[in-house]
Amino acid sequence: MRIMNSRGVRTITAAVAVALIATGCSSERGNTGDDKGKKDTFVFGAPGDPASLDPALASDGESFRVTRQAFEALLEHESGGSKLVGGLAEKWESDADGKVWTFSLRKGVKFHDGEVLNAKAVCANYDHWFNWKGTYQSSAVTYYWQTIMGGFAKNEDKETPKPNYKSCTAKDENTAVIEVNEPSAQLPGGFSLQALAIHSPKAIEAYKSQEATAKGDAITYPKYSQEAGTVAGTGPYKITKWNKGNKEVSLEAFDGYWGEKAKVKNLVFRTLDTDDARRQALQAGDIDGYDLVAPADIKTLESAGFQVPTRDVFNILYLGMSQGKNPALKKPEVRQAIAHAIDRENLVKTQLPEGGKAATQFMPDTVAGFSEGVKKYPKDTAKAKELLAKAGASNLSIEFCYPTEVTRPYMPNPQDLFELMKADLEKVGMKITPKPMKWNPDYTDAVEAGGCALHLFGWTGDFNDGYNFIGTWFAEPDAQWGVKEDKVFSAVKAASLEPDISKRSDLYKKANEVIMDYLPGVPIASSPPAIAFGKNVNPPKVSPLTQENFAELSFK
Incomplete structure (x- = not known):
């Protein structure tokens, strides 16, 4: 969905x-x-x-x-x-x-x-x-x-x-x-x-x-x-x-x-x-329920006797990269450096509700087609600096867009997430230019058109099939990414045409491995959104x- x-x-x-x-x-x-x-x-x-x-x-x-x-x-x-x-x-x-x-x-x-x-x-x-x-x-x-x-x-x-x-x-x-x-x-x-x-x-x-x-x-x-x-x-x-x-x-x-x-x-x-408006309305008895409960509010509400069930994980937050907006992102070493710079575990621990998981690919592990064999990019500041130097981008300046006036199931507080990622990227020598934008329509339009070099985005699945995740972005060229890599498109396409569900799931695993080897962006985390x-x-x-x-x- x-x-x-x-x-x-x-x-x-x-x-x-x-x-x-x-x-x-x-x-x-x-x-x-x-x-x-x-x-x-x-x-x-x-x-x-x-x-x-x-x-x-x-x-x-x-x-x-x-x-x-x-x-x-x-x-x-x-x-x-x-x-x-x-x-x-x-x-x-x-x-x-x-x-x-x-x-x-x-x-x-x-x-x-x-x-x-x-x-x-x-x-x-x-x-x-x-x-x-x-x-x-x-x-x-x-x-x-x-x-x-x-x-x-x-x-x-x-x-x-x-x-x-x-x-x-x-x-x-x-x-x-x-x-x-x-x-x-x-x-x-x-x-x-x-x-x-x-x-x-x-x-x-x-x-x-x-x-x-x-x-x-x-x-x-x-x-x-x-x-x-x-x-x-x-x-x-x-x-x-x-x-x-x-x-x-x-x-x-x-x-x-x-x-x-x-x-x-x-x-x-x-x-x-706003989070506060929904929480205060529930506490005052003006409403009987609300969605996208801020992680910091869960214990407060539960201790007061409200019910705050948590959904199972079925979403993904990612750091998108637009190669069309910033040519430096066409270099694999730069994309890999950004991936190694981000401390996903810290983001999960400090920003997401209990049960959140650091991501290794562009789908959660609850989706058929999730692969344990994808290439991993663990937090490694020294390696990130080394990769940037190899690419001739040790002092890379790059614009980083993030949305305002929004809460998403996969992204409880966009500004806080942005600030932590910005700090991670600056530690490896990158110069970050913040670009906050109103979610709808400014931010969504800019991201879709490939107008944001780095950006935070995500997805909640519509149904349990791998194509509903990776096919959304990587079945064909998409301006958001500016990717022109036939190996990626072919791998996703091959899976989409297989009518046998079991065989299709295996092909999704292979597609995930191809995608993460190429690394068009950085999968950040999956989280269980709460509803009160x-x-x-x-x-x-x-x-x-x-x-x-x-x-x-x-x-x-």
Whole structure:
């Protein structure tokens, strides 16, 4: 899943009103749903606003956190884990070549607008996405479709990838068959993404009458995706209101849900964009939970009786290098020197929550394809100085970008991480020029365009396949890195085309070894992000993919 991704994300504006953050009111804290005084509204403090109520047009975790409660995909992940299980499809299978995928749909499933789920509804979704035109073909708008299924029926830009989606056929009322042109490591995992969640056919027809528009790099979303009323999924909650002035999205339990009904009637996501604001709101009783708990706050909250479960590790923080921005980074000795200069263990010990691990490659050890045989670059100041001297770069001056106004699961405090890395690099003789930038859109745009010689970035996985990590950056040339090394691309590509999962995992191991031998950047750490809940809450199972199902929670 993307929690503000490292690729394909450009400036996106949706005419969002700017207002003071609402901090709750006594009427909400005392909200009752029946004469017994049972609380019926759960308020969650989110780190940021959603970008879209249509998950197909989103690539950020805050949008998906909301839409996941209202929309379901053909496949899902087991509650609290990363194993694929049936979603709207009870069963699924592919042919031996991995090109034909057959889904046996659940019966008796209804959308929020009363439409019935069937194979034709599934195909209406996939054909709708495949036939997008104009601004919808921008990778900033439809990142995940292009990542999983490639391009469109008629690509309008030569940079758009060739389509891999071929067709969707309703074999019978409850059997949908999706065909692709080439086997892909993105499948079946891609069928579980929120961006490919299934919408009501009636809603899709309404979507078609509206357009996304662009002015330069700025994207304006279609109106239906910016207000409740049109979007309709099959999930346990339905979206009822998006109050942008108060930075709140409201959902209500869907009485016609096919599975286990939500235990709390109303769900509110309220944006509180600083660690302190979220923590103080929980302590004051203005919210009932929040995400991305600062490591320093975990013990404070637990000692006061709050619940702070920690997710399993499924992310990576890395120090990126842009060879296009600073030619010195094209020299392997310089990249190796930077890797040897960084004290990863100290970063993990001082900046990350308990359970964090120093990284050896661009995926955590919880992902299939992790290799124990990659080349290691332990902290070694003397060796770093020696490598810089060998490269003729003993007094290298380099710009180091880092983000502000943001907290990410893999990066609790960007400035503190930056300061420690800066000190490490200066110890080996490098001259660092700091460049702090607002996370969205300035920083993400600059990184994507290769505008930051050194930069901090990361990733939280969407599903458990190695390609979802290393394929994100190293399947093809990417401006962020400026890498032009066919050995890297070929190794990742070979793994992506192998339909046998076991063989593919072995190929990922080899690809990781090739990547770390070349060393395009420095993997720093993986960490278990914490999420907090009130004393009176029975929390949902926490997900390593940050895919919590809020229908599971209840009040004590």
